[in-house]
Amino acid sequence: MKPQTLLLSMVWAIASVSQAFAVSNPMSDLCRLKDADTRSISPENFTGEKGKGGMATLETGTAARAARELGVGWKVNPYVHIEPGATFTLGETTGMGVINHIWMTPVGDYRLMIFRFYWDGEDVPSVEVPVGDFFAAGWGMGNEPRISSLAVCVNPRSGFNSYWQMPFRKGFKITMENLGEKRATVYYQIDYSLETVADYAPYFHAQFRRVNPLPDKVDYTIVDGIRGNGHYAGTYLARGANSPGWWGEGEIKFFIDGDTTFPTICGTGEEDYFCGSYCYNEKKEGERYSYEGFSSPYTGFYHVPYEGVQRRVGQYRWHIADPVRFKEDLRVTIQSLGWQSEGRYLPLQDDLASVAYWYQMEPHNPFPALPAAKDLVVSE
Numbered sequence: 001m002k003p004q005t006l007l008l009s010m011v012w013a014i015a016s017v018s019q020a021f022a023v024s025n026p027m028s029d030l031c032r033l034k035d036a037d038t039r040s041i042s043p044e045n046f047t048g049e050k051g052k053g054g055m056a057t058l059e060t061g062t063a064a065r066a067a068r069e070l071g072v073g074w075k076v077n078p079y080v081h082i083e084p085g086a087t088f089t090l091g092e093t094t095g096m097g098v099i100n101h102i103w104m105t106p107v108g109d110y111r112l113m114i115f116r117f118y119w120d121g122e123d124v125p126s127v128e129v130p131v132g133d134f135f136a137a138g139w140g141m142g143n144e145p146r147i148s149s150l151a152v153c154v155n156p157r158s159g160f161n162s163y164w165q166m167p168f169r170k171g172f173k174i175t176m177e178n179l180g181e182k183r184a185t186v187y188y189q190i191d192y193s194l195e196t197v198a199d200y201a202p203y204f205h206a207q208f209r210r211v212n213p214l215p216d217k218v219d220y221t222i223v224d225g226i227r228g229n230g231h232y233a234g235t236y237l238a239r240g241a242n243s244p245g246w247w248g249e250g251e252i253k254f255f256i257d258g259d260t261t262f263p264t265i266c267g268t269g270e271e272d273y274f275c276g277s278y279c280y281n282e283k284k285e286g287e288r289y290s291y292e293g294f295s296s297p298y299t300g301f302y303h304v305p306y307e308g309v310q311r312r313v314g315q316y317r318w319h320i321a322d323p324v325r326f327k328e329d330l331r332v333t334i335q336s337l338g339w340q341s342e343g344r345y346l347p348l349q350d351d352l353a354s355v356a357y358w359y360q361m362e363p364h365n366p367f368p369a370l371p372a373a374k375d376l377v378v379s380e
Helices: 003-020
Strands: 037-041 080-082 087-094 097-107 113-119 127-130 152-155 159-162 166-168 171-178 184-194 203-211 220-227 230-241 252-256 283-285 288-290 299-304 311-318 324-326 329-334 337-340 344-347 351-360
Touching (some): 080 087, 166 171, 203 220, 230 329, 252 324
Parallel strands (some): 127 203
Antiparallel strands (some): 037 184, 087 171, 097 159, 097 166, 113 171, 230 311, 230 351, 252 329, 283 288, 337 344
16 A cells, blocks of 8 residues: 555544544534524513514513613513412424523522423423522522533623523423512523434433432432433532531442442542542631632532521532433432541531433433422522
8 A cells, every 4th residue: 555545544544533532612613604593582582583582562571661761672571570389481482403502690589490491392391490500509599609611601690501502303492480479580591593403412401309408327319210311411519518527528429221239430529529629628717617619611619608507519510521321221329428536427417409410312201399399498
């Protein structure tokens, strides 16, 4: 074989391998034209139809008073109200495409504002999460962290952003239920594209759980009952530490495709799983604890100042570069573990709330019922 021919063969071989293991780069995608139509749903265009934005009238707009001297086209309907006990359809469409971005500013009790997503006309939701926890901000209005990650951004003051890619084939419906006793207000925008979705593309799912307090010597279940073919994409964990001392020694465990007593993946500690170390530089001065927070593309940690005894933290880990693959089933748990005297571990009975994010082919198992409203709220 001639040297030139051999070199060409090697280049083609390398290109083929690179293509097989290619990771999508949104920046590189910007220089590729695509057969897609951009659409956006907001209170100024509930249907996302082409050329139908900003048409609200002073008779129907929520901000009609502010726009009364300007009229149609001048921010007449930028938000919606959701009455106590009501469920509002934030957006609904038919066809095939991908949700690319969701921006939202909710006003109310985040734990009592339940976000639900339905794909392709399904009867049970693929996403059912309190709105704050969905955006990794589980400690309520006024306690929003600053998050600068690839999947979720939380910007001052309560600018919630999701960049999870969410394909659909026949359409989607997104709702919010207000379980609170006061009227809630939501500013939002759902940005999506109408385009062909590959047969192999799975659907986005997210499930919330909370236990307060965790029973003694019981592992906390982040998610269970996942059945099908897919991959785990991320974890958000809100912990309210009820005991003094360090709280993050527990191991996370992934039980994959038939694992029973022992998991395939077993971590070495809670802050290790969230890619920190040494107690997030925990320090105690008097009765006060301090930590060193961080927010990176894939992982993050924050501490919420609180005047009560409980310490409140949030942690996220996005498995974007390292998804956990499963073909049949998946269960994820984490231990709640601290320290006691003589260098012994101490099982903790903390307040734990979590969101599991994953992709799988449909159908999916129905989720367990959410806790009752009284068991969702964060104590003042």
